Amino acid sequence: MLLLNARSLNPGGDTCWKLGLIRDYVLTEKTPIVTIAVTETWFKGYHSDAQVNIPGYDIYRSDRLNRVGGGGCALYVQCTLAVSDTTFYASANNNMCAVYVEQINTIYAVVYRSESSVLDFKNLMDS
Helix, strand or coil, X not given: CEEEECCCXXXXXXXXXXXXXXXXXXXXXXXXXXXXXXXXXXXXXCCCHHHHCXXXXXXXXXXXXXXXXXXXXXXXXXXXXXXXXXXXXXXXXXEEEEEEXXXXXXXXXXXEECCCCCCCHHHHHHC
């Protein structure tokens, strides 16, 4: 698993090079990376999955609502793994996406929680 705090993978902004760097790394890495968890994606609803894809991976994302800049999270899961269940949570200050891969009996989750958030982690996980 690869975990990144991207501080923007915005495909239309001045940080779009970061997504290219991740794509290059994944394609050249000798050890397969099953899952890529990213916090602070800064994706918005108008960013299509095609704009932020990584070849060989399916994307699951939770974009931060009603906010200019910051937040959001995404999971990239190898296409060879079948995701059988997903859970998403999105608010102005918190995001979560989780997936269950039955064939390896594993749950992958990524959570973004802003420093101004008053929601405790237990409540987020229970939602």
